[in-house]
Amino acid sequence: MTLELPPNSLLVANSDEEADTNEAALLSEMALAEDWDRPEEDAAWSYLQQGPSQAASRRSVTDVLAEAPGHVAFQTAEAVDAYLREERESWEQ
Numbered sequence: 001m002t003l004e005l006p007p008n009s010l011l012v013a014n015s016d017e018e019a020d021t022n023e024a025a026l027l028s029e030m031a032l033a034e035d036w037d038r039p040e041e042d043a044a045w046s047y048l049q050q051g052p053s054q055a056a057s058r059r060s061v062t063d064v065l066a067e068a069p070g071h072v073a074f075q076t077a078e079a080v081d082a083y084l085r086e087e088r089e090s091w092e093q
Contacts, residue, residue: 035041065071074080 062073066073072083074083
């Protein structure tokens with residue numbers, strides 16, 4: 001059997017396995033929604049919904065790492081290699 005589709009059309013087919021997987025996902029979502037749809041959950045994830053002005057005031061990863069204890073910033077790949085070589089040598093002593 002040959003199926004001819006009109007130009008610029010798309011055929012999407014589901015196998016039984018995909019249908020079972022999709023059904024399980026939908027059932028899981030309904031069961032988990034009881035936990036998800038709570039004010040505590042909304043508060044815990046609210047930082048992901050910040051507007052552009054709030055996001056702009058957040059610090060960059062580089063700034064956070066610069067303040068971390070034991071901070072080491074490398075300017076080049078060679079500097080990383082040298083640091084790791086020194087660390088390995090100190091373990092062998």
